[in-house]
Amino acid sequence: MSETQTFSLDGEDVPFAPGQTVMQAAQAAGRWIPHLCWHPDFEAHGSCKLCTVRANGRLVAACTVAAQPGMAVENRTPDLDGRRQTLLQMLFVEGNHFCPSCEKSGNCLLQATAYEMGMMTPHFDMFYPDRPVDASHPETLLDFNRCILCALCVRASRDADGKNVFALSGRGIRSHLIVNHESGRLADTDFAATDRAANICPVGVILPKRRGFAVPIGRRKYDPAPASVVDVVPVKHEEEAR
């Protein structure tokens, strides 16, 4: 191969292989670009927009934009982190997130990223959508209140499990997650608690039952160190979280 190509990320050179996205290259170099819907094991979805960076002056999603030699990429600037904070606030008010009572607290990428971005309040008025939980499955609970529509479960079920248990349905602010059965109940699908999709959710929607607070708060994934440290090594978030 020819010489390694590089682009600059907040002024520091990052090497990349042809075909890599800015996110992939940054991750491989141990550099953190905030993200929610991106996961190293799955194809990019590009919907949360947390990873928005400024590349050669233009705002682009780092998880979908191809790295180019010599590209100047801004990542952790006050302007971009400010936008990210607003995006996070949008995600918080759109759903029903009561972190203190959430089993995912401390293992939640949304919460950890919000801390990291210095988000102190949800800022906007809450939407309080009505999203009933699905407790039909013997081993797994679906609490849709916290769904951020990242489609990681959709991709994991389709691409890793070969099952298509989940899909995103509806439109606009009424977008929502559905499961693959006429009854609308997870128990009636071919979902298994051992599926990759069972352990991929970055927030607290897809949760194992009867495992409430097995790891005490204070010793969870994002307790010892922030997301920018815990998540830079290309590890599988969900396995860490268990």
Place this chain on the structure above:
Amino acid sequence: MPSTLLNPILERHRRDGTRLMQILRETQETLGWLPPEVITAIAAAVGWPRARVQATAEFYSFFHTRPMGRYRILWSDNITDRMLGSTELMQSMCRKLWLEPGRVSEDGLVSVDTTSCTGMGDQGPALLVNYRAVTRMTPQRVDEIVELVRAGTPVLGWPEEYFQVEDNIRRSDVLLGHGLTPGAALAAALERGAPAMLDEVKAAGLRGRGGAGFPTGQKWAACRGAEADVRYVVCNADEGEPGTFKDRVLLTSHADLVFEGMTIAGLAVGASLGLLYLRGEYRHLLEPLETVLARRRAQKLLGAGILGRDFAFDIEIHLGAGAYICGEESALIESLEGKPGRPRIRPPFPVTHGYLGRPTTVNNVETLAAACLVAKHGGAWYAALGTRKSAGTKLLSVSGDCTRPGIYEYPFGVTVAQVLADCGAHEPLAVQVSGPSGVCLADHEFGRRIAFEDVPSAGAFMVFDHSRDLFETARNFAHFFAHESCGFCTPCRVGTALVARLMDKVAAGHGSPYDLEELFKLHRLMQGTSHCGLGNTACNPVFDTLEKFRPAYERRIKSLAFEPAFDLDAALSQARQMTGRDDAAAHLSNVA
């Protein structure tokens, strides 16, 4: 549902999942809605996971997974319909039917609701009854319809004049006055041959009429040059931008020109199939268009061996189902494939990875019609029309406060003032050019020109006189975008909902200068971080009117002049940076 009903529909569409939109629509036309067991049966038949079929059924406004009544009445809710009294007419209809808007009557007979602009801006107030367009609503017509509904008269038996749709062509130029017989332009194109035809389109300087103004010759060349076994031509007849109805007129009275343009595009890019994506609101055009296609096949203008040459091309019509976002080309392609209309990640662009992953050129109806003129008269002839950077003519859909609403064809470069004079606009206060995602022009800007280099337009031209409240216009548009956001990306999904809420808050008199600042903040975020053009432009109407018609907001916010901490101009500085503007109109005086 008995399989005797479902089977013929499935067979007609070869149990092909990519035909899902048509399968769902035809099923619903038979059953009135899409019951859960029917979705299960369709999923099994096309071999898709059920959740995927459900996701498509739940994405589009015109598909129902709950019963919506034997009569589904949807009032077009564009600001121009409202200006013609649609809100009051709808309220009176609901009162007379003992109905709440959006609810189905208890006997399951009828539901009445609003829908996004139905493309009848020159003959509103308009509505759809069971997805058939009704124009020119009056109080008397409301009473008659209430009676017809109560009596259970099938829609097919309703008076024909309800469904009369006029062309209202007020000014013709080379396009509407083309004088071409079917096949004439195609024969000229075949005579030239594909490479020469491409060169002529490039020489003509033809640019896309769908909004972005992309050079058509360059798009076709890229599509032709993309490595592939199969290529496609797509005609974008989604015409969802509120206030636009020129594609409807082309498809009503110049369908041959549109189909011929598609065929010429097929020749130029090396495609043998064209797909016309027709918005669901134009359901009434489906059968007439199919008739034109059948005639063209009989005339050897479609099919194998076109005009005796070694060139095969055919055209299929796909009907949409109420989703503005499907006008965006990659969302349109998703919809053509039977999926929810969510814009794809780009690049790759449709010219290399389009319909079914194959190179696809997506062009607006008017672009393809204009290509016929280029084929017949040559690129140099076409390039001489209009301005240097904007060749040819442009169809404008004129509506709102004027005496002669309808279709006006002008060479590019016409001033806004000229159009206003020609359409009989009385004391115009503002013009919304190119629809909600376009620009709102105030009277000091009426000297500007309709052209890609000045005021680009996808065709809408809505006139507002001095009696109008432009805050209400912006609020109407904010709700339009919130309703039409596909929901894929965070900034637009949540942002459009937040903007609509803030505008309602201001309308209710509860707004503060802080809320205006919030609107600017959302504008700055959505413009740039959104995944597609919808989210990127969704705040334009609010931004434009705040900038140019600030008193319309101030009137509702009593404390504005007494709020020293609020610097509106500073709040705008970033927006100026992003839009690359620093002229006087991009600044706000802080002195109220």
